[in-house]
Amino acid sequence: MRALMANTKSAEKRAHQATVRRAHNVAQRSKVRSAVRKVVAAIESGNKAEATAALNKASPIIDAMARKGLLHRNKAARHKSRLARQAKALAGN
Numbered sequence: 001m002r003a004l005m006a007n008t009k010s011a012e013k014r015a016h017q018a019t020v021r022r023a024h025n026v027a028q029r030s031k032v033r034s035a036v037r038k039v040v041a042a043i044e045s046g047n048k049a050e051a052t053a054a055l056n057k058a059s060p061i062i063d064a065m066a067r068k069g070l071l072h073r074n075k076a077a078r079h080k081s082r083l084a085r086q087a088k089a090l091a092g093n
Contacts, residue, residue, distance in 0.1 A: 028070050035061045039083050048090040055080075055087050 006012035035058035042051035059080055066076035 025070060028065060028068070032061055032065050032071065036079060036083070039087070043083070043086045043090065046090060048087065051087040051090055055083055058083070 006015050035054075039051060039054040039058050042054045045051075062071065062076045062080055065071045066073045071079075
């Protein structure tokens with residue numbers, strides 16, 4: 001079976017742009033998830049200082065992805081709020 005191909009130059013260009021954008025978005029999404037994972041790991045370890053530091057690094061990353069449209073702004077706010085609440089609840093170490 002033959003793979004679908006673009007029929008026009010403009011369709012070819014759009015297909016290429018979509019591929020490039022997808023690769024970029026996948027990388028950016030991974031960056032957000034890694035940052036959130038680090039905060040969650042710090043919270044689970046029970047170290048408040050470490051959790052706060054990780055949250056301070058993750059917040060601007062989450063905000064940037066919301067600005068770029070990779071995350072919905074409400075989802076970004078929800079993530080930040082929940083992580084901040086969990087970090088604040090930790091006993092100070």
